[in-house]
Amino acid sequence: MTTSGYRIAVAGATGLVGRTMLKVLAERNFPIQSLKLLASARSAGMTMEHQGTTYTVEELTEHSFTDVDIALFSAGGSTSKTFAPIAARSGAIVIDNSSAWRMHEHVPLVVPEVNAQALHGHHGIIANPNCSTIQLVVALQPLHDAFTLKRVVCSTYQSVSGAGNKGVEALLDEVPNHGAGQQSARSPFAMQAAYNTMFHTIKEIDGFSEEETKMIHETRKIMSLPELRLAMTCVRVPTLGGHAESVNIETEQPITPAKIREVLAQARGIEIMDEPQNNIYPTPLRAHDRDDVFVGHIRPDDSVEHGAYLWVVSDNIRKGAATNAVQIAESLIQHNALAFTPLEKW
Amino acid sequence: MTTSGYRIAVAGATGLVGRTMLKVLAERNFPIQSLKLLASARSAGMTMEHQGTTYTVEELTEHSFTDVDIALFSAGGSTSKTFAPIAARSGAIVIDNSSAWRMHEHVPLVVPEVNAQALHGHHGIIANPNCSTIQLVVALQPLHDAFTLKRVVCSTYQSVSGAGNKGVEALLDEVPNHGAGQQSARSPFAMQAAYNTMFHTIKEIDGFSEEETKMIHETRKIMSLPELRLAMTCVRVPTLGGHAESVNIETEQPITPAKIREVLAQARGIEIMDEPQNNIYPTPLRAHDRDDVFVGHIRPDDSVEHGAYLWVVSDNIRKGAATNAVQIAESLIQHNALAFTPLEKW
Numbered sequence: 001m002t003t004s005g006y007r008i009a010v011a012g013a014t015g016l017v018g019r020t021m022l023k024v025l026a027e028r029n030f031p032i033q034s035l036k037l038l039a040s041a042r043s044a045g046m047t048m049e050h051q052g053t054t055y056t057v058e059e060l061t062e063h064s065f066t067d068v069d070i071a072l073f074s075a076g077g078s079t080s081k082t083f084a085p086i087a088a089r090s091g092a093i094v095i096d097n098s099s100a101w102r103m104h105e106h107v108p109l110v111v112p113e114v115n116a117q118a119l120h121g122h123h124g125i126i127a128n129p130n131c132s133t134i135q136l137v138v139a140l141q142p143l144h145d146a147f148t149l150k151r152v153v154c155s156t157y158q159s160v161s162g163a164g165n166k167g168v169e170a171l172l173d174e175v176p177n178h179g180a181g182q183q184s185a186r187s188p189f190a191m192q193a194a195y196n197t198m199f200h201t202i203k204e205i206d207g208f209s210e211e212e213t214k215m216i217h218e219t220r221k222i223m224s225l226p227e228l229r230l231a232m233t234c235v236r237v238p239t240l241g242g243h244a245e246s247v248n249i250e251t252e253q254p255i256t257p258a259k260i261r262e263v264l265a266q267a268r269g270i271e272i273m274d275e276p277q278n279n280i281y282p283t284p285l286r287a288h289d290r291d292d293v294f295v296g297h298i299r300p301d302d303s304v305e306h307g308a309y310l311w312v313v314s315d316n317i318r319k320g321a322a323t324n325a326v327q328i329a330e331s332l333i334q335h336n337a338l339a340f341t342p343l344e345k346w
Numbered sequence: 347m348t349t350s351g352y353r354i355a356v357a358g359a360t361g362l363v364g365r366t367m368l369k370v371l372a373e374r375n376f377p378i379q380s381l382k383l384l385a386s387a388r389s390a391g392m393t394m395e396h397q398g399t400t401y402t403v404e405e406l407t408e409h410s411f412t413d414v415d416i417a418l419f420s421a422g423g424s425t426s427k428t429f430a431p432i433a434a435r436s437g438a439i440v441i442d443n444s445s446a447w448r449m450h451e452h453v454p455l456v457v458p459e460v461n462a463q464a465l466h467g468h469h470g471i472i473a474n475p476n477c478s479t480i481q482l483v484v485a486l487q488p489l490h491d492a493f494t495l496k497r498v499v500c501s502t503y504q505s506v507s508g509a510g511n512k513g514v515e516a517l518l519d520e521v522p523n524h525g526a527g528q529q530s531a532r533s534p535f536a537m538q539a540a541y542n543t544m545f546h547t548i549k550e551i552d553g554f555s556e557e558e559t560k561m562i563h564e565t566r567k568i569m570s571l572p573e574l575r576l577a578m579t580c581v582r583v584p585t586l587g588g589h590a591e592s593v594n595i596e597t598e599q600p601i602t603p604a605k606i607r608e609v610l611a612q613a614r615g616i617e618i619m620d621e622p623q624n625n626i627y628p629t630p631l632r633a634h635d636r637d638d639v640f641v642g643h644i645r646p647d648d649s650v651e652h653g654a655y656l657w658v659v660s661d662n663i664r665k666g667a668a669t670n671a672v673q674i675a676e677s678l679i680q681h682n683a684l685a686f687t688p689l690e691k692w
Contacts, residue, residue, distance in 0.1 A: 151649055155501035155592035157543050157583065175521040178586060180631040190625040195586045197503050197629055199643060202622035207603065207645045209622075229649035233592040233657070237503065237583045240524060240541045246501035246579040246592075257553065276548035276555075279536040283543055285526040297545060299553045303497050303575035311579070 005031035006333075009068040009092065011060050011083065012075030013037035014046060016164045017097055020322035021072050024291075026051050028326060031333075038064050039075070065090035069338065072325050073097060085346035088124030093332065093340065095126050095325045099210075102127040102218055106343055109221050111324060112331045113269040114141040118222075119328070119337045124346065126328055131320025132156050132211065132234065132243050133218040138293040138319070139247070139312045141223060142267035143260065147306070148252035151229040154215070157237045157244040159284060162316055163188045168240055175238075189236070198236045209234055241317060242284025247310040248301055255306050257298040264295055269319070274298055282313035290315055291323045351377035352679075355414040355438065357406050357429065358421030359383035360392060362510045363443055366668035367418050370637075372397050374672060377679075384410050385421070411436035415684065418671050419443060431692035434470030439678065439686060441472050441671045445556075448473040448564055452689055455567050457670060458677045459615040460487045464568075465674070465683045470692065472674055477666025478502050478557065478580065478589050479564040484639040484665070485593070485658045487569060488613035489606065493652070494598035497575040500561070503583045503590040505630060508662055509534045514586055521584075535582070544582045555580055587663060588630025593656040594647055601652050603644045610641055615665070620644055628659035636661055637669045 008025070012018040018039075025032065037048055037057045044059035058064065060079065065071060065087040073080050073087075074097040084094040084101060101107040108118040109127045114137050119126065129137070136154060143149065160167035170187035174194035183192040191198055200211035211234035220226050249255075264270050273282045274296035282294035293314045301307030314320055332338055354371070358364040364385075371378065383394055383403045390405035404410065406425065411417060411433040419426050419433075420443040430440040430447060447453040454464040455473045460483050465472065475483070482500060489495065506513035512534040519530035520540035529538040537544055546557035557580035566572050595601075610616050619628045620642035628640035639660045647653030660666055678684055 153499045153577075153594050153649070155579075157503070157581065172524070178518070180634065191629070192631060195584070196631045197583065197585065197590050198625075199622060199627065202625075202627075202643070204623035207622060207643070231499075231594050231647050231649045231653070231655065233501075233594075233643075233655060235503065235590075235592065237543065238541070238585065239543065239583075244543050244581075246581065248499050248577050248579075276545060276553060277550035279544075279548075281545065281548075283537070285538060285542045288526065297548070297553070297579075301577050303499070303577045307577070309577065309579060 005033035006069040007034045007067055008032050009036040009038055009064065009071040011038040011071055011073045011079070013048065013057055014039045014043045015074055016161060016317060017074040017321045020317050021074065021325060022050050024318065024322045024326045028330070030326060030329065034067070036064065036068060062086045065092040068092040070095065070329050070332070072329070074321065084125050088342045088346050093124055093126065093338065095128060095328050097128045097321050097325055099130065099214060101125050102129060103221065109218060110328050110331070111137050111222055112327045113138050113267070115222055115224070116331045116335060119331055119335055122337065122340055123343045124340045128321065128325045128328065129218045129222060130211070130214045131162060131316040132158060132245065133215050133222070134320050134324050135243060135293045135312055135314035136215070136245060136247070137219055137222045138269050139264070139295055139310060142263050143249060143251070144223065146263045147255045149228060149249060150252055151250040153231040153248040155233040155246045156235055157239070158234060159239040159241045159243055159316060160193050160236065161241040162236070162243070167193070171238055171240065193236065194238055196238065200234055200236065239284040241315060242287040242313060243316040243320060244282070244284060245312040247312055249308055249310065250304045251306045253306060255308050257300060257308065260298050260308055269293055270295055272296065282311060284313060287313045287315045289318065291318050293319055351379035352415040353380045353413055354378050355382040355384055355410065355417040357384040357417055357419045357425070359394065359403055360385045360389045361420055362507060363420040363663060363667045366663050367420065367671060368396050370664065370668045370672045376672060376675065380413070382410065382414060408432045411438040414438040416441065416675050416678070418675070420667065430471050434688045434692050439470055439472065439684065441474060441674050443474045443667055443671055445476065445560060447471050448475060449567065455564060456674050456677070457483050457568055458673045459484050459613070461568055461570070462677045462681060465677055465681055468683065468686055469689045470686045474667065474671045474674065475564045475568060476557070476560045477508060477662040478504060478591065479561050479568070480666050480670050481589060481639045481658055481660035482561070482591055482593070483565055483568050484615050485610070485641055485656060488609050489595060489597070490569065492609045493601045495574060495595060496598055497596040499577040499594040501579040501592045502581055503585070504580060505585040505587045505589055505662060506539050506582065507587040508582070508589070513539070517584055517586065539582065540584055542584065546580055546582065585630040587661060588633040588659060589662040589666060590628070590630060591658040593658055595654055595656065596650045597652045599652060601654050603646060603654065606644050606654055615639055616641055618642065628657060630659060633659045633661050635664065637664050639665055
């Protein structure tokens with residue numbers, strides 16, 4: 001790498017998150033010396049514009065990473081499983097948006113506002129958390145620091161864009177049909193998304209969806225609270241983009257809406273939007289194309305000794321994926337954490 | 347009244363709930379001697395078909411109830427406030443779907459599966475609870491009887507039909523437009539419903555929405571548990587009909603999904619739909635036009651000593667409004683509770 005910038009690769013560059021990663025890199029003036037756009041053989045040869053330059057998408061292979069400093073991956077779990085170690089052994093730091101590496105003991109799972117320090121001593125693979133988890137921990141960490149969390153109960157309202165462009169296309173295909181049984185032929189979901197609610201894939205073993213289990217385990221890992229008591233219900237609703245979360249927190253210390261606003265106003269990455277009597281509160285449409293985590297409808301919860309309600313909304317493609325990945329890259333630079341030794345078993 | 351049936355009036359007969367009340371009366375072969383359809387002056391003169399007979403809608407006035415045994419009201423809070431006492435003084439039992447009378451100390455608030463006994467000694471006005479509350483208490487009461495509830499945390503996913511035909515029309519107007527700022531001119535809501543989530547009207551005094559406060563107070567009244575610890579977040583999502591609820595219960599006694607299924611399988615008005623690994627669980631589309639309360643995605647919640655998750659879905663226009671009102675009328679007959687003395691101050 002040179003002082004003029006970094007050699008960047010985006011794997012999965014043609015997808016919804018990949019394209020947004022490119023947009024966010026440009027918006028934030030990320031120092032780029034060279035840019036390589038990688039995708040599956042199917043998309044190789046496509047051209048994409050980036051900051052006035054036309055790039056030809058290349059097929060992702062084991063030789064893709066020899067001249068790369070940082071590789072942003074958003075190409076699915078199996079691609080990450082195969083290619084992240086290859087990239088790391090080639091000397092590229094992988095920031096991976098899939099779930100493949102998140103719970104690996106030697107892979108930091110990072111939300112820069114919460115645990116940038118976890119980047120130190122990494123081995124070349126860094127995981128970007130699940131979208132719903134990112135926005136939750138951005139809101140929870142400052143409240144834990146101030147009031148000590150005892151228990152968190154969360155129900156999500158997640159958009160179809162969590163499944164990428166296919167999810168968005170399926171919902172838009174379906175909205176002209178108002179009844180049941182009108183699922184889009186190209187839907188990635190198990191049922192009709194329009195005018196409906198659904199769960200993510202549910203595991204037979206314990207009845208939890210994969211998304212619910214991810215949120216519990218990832219939140220504990222990011223916050224370094226392996227015993228944190230968490231209850232999670234993850235629901236897909238017919239919104240195009242932006243995830244919302246209804247969160248009840250129970251704390252050790254006394255807590256009030258005024259104290260919460262004071263703490264969150266000082267926290268990084270958060271915008272308080274809380275004049276509900278004027279209908280000013282976070283919504284998926286208001287969070288669209290924004291990088292912050294929005295918090296509102298803050299209320300005292302007197303069903304526990306010290307409790308409160310929060311409503312947490314963020315753009316799942318930005319802070320929930322692309323923006324957080326780019327922020328991890330920025331943190332690596334700020335913390336001088338670019339040098340690494342790959343694990344022998346990578 | 348005669349043995350051949352009852353003299354029925356439906357006030358608000360042209361609205362979404364009023365029309366469904368008529369449909370439910372017919373489906374259940376409710377014994378009707380005479381039927382009077384009442385609405386505002388604007389709708390008077392309209393004709394409506396019911397079981398092969400054409401009825402002319404009459405204007406609701408203080409003289410409407412002299413020849414009525416049971417009046418089903420779904421005409422809005424201010425109409426109920428004015429006309430329910432007039433109807434009761436005229437000798438008609440009012441079953442009122444508005445929120446006007448629900449918390450009145452001399453008005454039973456009834457979900458027949460839960461508290462039909464509250465009908466005894468009524469004074470001519472009986473309140474039908476809030477839609478979201480009805481489906482919640484149908485699920486909670488048998489679990490309270492078996493395991494003793496300590497605390498309930500609930501987040502709702504409510505359809506636009508809670509605001510009647512206008513809510514449905516607004517969402518359908520809006521779905522062709524995918525961005526923000528495209529609110530339907532005839533929307534009853536404070537903001538765009540399509541691809542969005544919103545709260546009900548929020549009160550400045552405590553930051554709770556009216557819906558959230560109703561759910562807390564009404565649940566306690568119906569279950570006769572004035573101290574029950576409840577946390578409620580009410581959210582409108584872009585579904586046309588059917589309300590869903592994410593519910594975390596904490597109980598005094600040990601609880602497991604198997605025990606919950608055993609209890610709910612015996613309970614009235616409930617259908618368990620819980621094979622989530624096969625994507626079989628309650629959804630708004632599956633509950634559409636059904637009278638039951640559907641419960642699924644039942645999981646153990648180990649974030650408390652004895653806890654569980656439930657997902658509760660019902661058709662808000664049927665069990666949440668019309669069906670429950672007709673069931674109250676049926677209960678009055680079954681319990682021989684048609685005779686009443688109006689309050690002097692009615």
